[in-house]
Amino acid sequence: MSTTDYTSSPAGKGQSKAALVPPPSGPLARREARLAWGLLTPTLLSVAIVIILPLLAIFWISAKPIGLSDLRPTTPTVYERMRGKVNAAGDKVVIDYRLTNSSREKPIANVTMQDSWPEGLEPVALDPRCEIAAGRLLCQLGDWEAGYRDNLRIDVIAQESFVGADVNIRDTEPEMKGEASSDLFNLTFTWDNFRAVFDSGEFLEVLWVTLFYTIVGTIGALVVGMLAALMLNKSFSGQGILRGLFLFPYVAPVIAVAFTWVTLLDPFSGSFNALLVQMGLVDTPINFFGQRPLALFTVTAFEIWRYFPLSFLFILARMQSIDSDIYEAADMDGASPFQKFYYLSLPQLMGILSVLFLLRFIWTFNKFDDIFLMTGGNAGTRTLTVNVYEQAFAISNIGAGAAVAVVIFACLLAFSFFFFKFLSREEGL
Template identity: 70%
Template sequence: MTARPPETATGPIGRHGGAERAEPAPPQGRNPLERREARLAWGLLLPTVTAVALVVILPLLAIFWISVKPVGLADLRPPEPVVSEDLRGRPEAVGDEATLRYRLRNSSPDQPVANVVLTDLLPEGLEIGALDPRCTLEELALRCELGDFAGGHRETLEIPVTIGQAFADAGMELPDSPPGLTGRSANVLTSGNFTFENFARIFDGGEFWGVLWVTLVYTVFGTIGALVFGLFAALLLDRSFRGQGVLRGLFLFPYVAPVIAVAFTWIILFDPFSGSANALLIQMGVTNEAINFFGQRPLALIMVILFEVWRYFPLSFLFILARMQSIDTDMYEAADMDGASPFQQFWYLSMPQLLGILSVLFLLRFIWTFNKFDDIFLLTGGNAGTRTLTVNVYEQAFAVSNIGAGAAVAVVIFGCLLAFSYFFFRFLSQEEGL
């Protein structure tokens, strides 16, 4: 969009024509004004670009990083040493013997923790007996260097004590100061430990191709359905009559309502035991026994596609209606004069005009449907043959607790997305001049 001055106009011929009529030289390069404008533009964009980079670009890079790491849900909490402290021996009076006990363990069953150090401030009025050789005591400060804890390591540290007057006065209770414990552990996320196992895992087993197939079926039919219904609804409302505004508002309800509310309503409506839809179908004699709409193999997929169509036809309807209302009515009058029938008018006049918006909508909706997660997750949880790629990310990461595999699926989704957007931009550039 940078305004290039037409250089041909000041070419050799122009200069030849009138040397004395000094042609004003077109500005070359960027003048200060342009530079200032660009600086301002970047200044205005900077907050947005930073925020988006932080929350979109960085996580995307992180996804690529995690997808080649052997990391599970449990690894998010790095292994750490844990300690609990108590006083054993039930001392009752001054001079009683008791044992101060520290129970230590490694929180991770398989990861080691290095350089474990225990520090504690002992209460006053305790006479300390023999100390563990790893421990030192300076006045009341206890410090034990316990070395490395292997995965699942447990040990108990016992210090014999004799109760003194000050402790008995304080009520024979250990003070509420938890002992400090530090240790160094390797974090899988930042270590140099890489693996391709995540990808190998999701690609073999045959499950992946099933998931991909379901995703494609869901996306294609969901998109086309929403477009067709949207077109139909737009044709209905492309005329002015009383109540048109009300109907238009009504038709948008499914899109505006929170997805969680409508998804649960569908589940209850189609419940196999006490759902109204089943009761109605049985009463009308369509079926003899209750149908498990969201629990049977092909039916569940059909239902989630219907839900998608139901929820998103309003969006297509809105765009198509807006386009329809911008079509010149003169054209239809002329066609009427020429004797074109209503269907001919629709097919030969409206459709070509709507083709642009329809294809843009198709591409947009295709990508969004491909990315859809909430709907299927809420309706079936990805069961009964409705697991799409996005649901698979969640399944792998949180249900199977394998964050790495979830990230690998996310990388696959991102790859598909890049491919789609390539088509999208190629198409959109012609369509919209973007």
């Protein structure tokens, strides 16, 4: 009898000699490498523009003490009008410029104004800060403090050329210039936004609500999706119709299904509460979206109901790809349905379940619209994403909102590291 030698060769302890061959080099290889990088460059630039640059902007803003109004640059503004009416030559009118600093917090230095001067208007008394040259009004308005307001008045006399010209002084806009500092673009950074986030007594509560909503919603969607897949893994009459009904929560518009849930569970006019009262199960209607901790349980149940179809589709597709011979062999050995599921189906599904858990966890952790449409973050349902909205837009603190977004990114980064380190499973294991 011949035997096979499985001992490793001196070339590399079980590795083939082909694995030790160095990569090709030379002009052709370098040309192929340049071609590959050239083909990848548009994709890398697209990723940088769509993902990396906004992420860097969030990090930048999180270290800035800015509000919503600070996103607009501090600029001098002007409103021009002519007071009086010219009917004939020699009529006196006033050209009025309303000057305003758009910011109530930041000054503007070296403010200048330029405007075209209508032909046929002779100034009676010109402001010492202004001069008229080559048909243009030039004004050196100096430095403006925060919230600066002033009126620049120029008394003029209309000439005959102006009366017949039908000129509207507002046809041309004055050009304003000035120098103002911007907290958004300077190199001054602060940790005040993060201190405000972590020093808040509500942060731990918001984080706990987010984790509960994410973990329970993700696992619940996977479990319900698996049950639905087990139910529809057999052929029976009406299987196609039932599959379509199972997909309805996922394909329906979120605003429609959220409004439906709010209407059905309303404590005053909801059909579900009326049914509970008439059946004698409760004495008074239940405020599902207005009391703790029931509101959190309700929005989590909505999350499970709305997103289990995605898990159902992937799990069912994986189930139908499993070879049926192993189930026939298990039937011959007398295995029970539970044993077949636990020892045969579940190991084959661990790969797709692992991927689904990763995706659903990230998506649910970032979920905003479902909770905001149903509760607005009230009654103990405020998650980190809702907190970003409230910080950035409700109280106009863009820096604090960006800081919460950075916290969300850090949490997801930590989860991804933990997942790939300890929880990731290969397909079929």
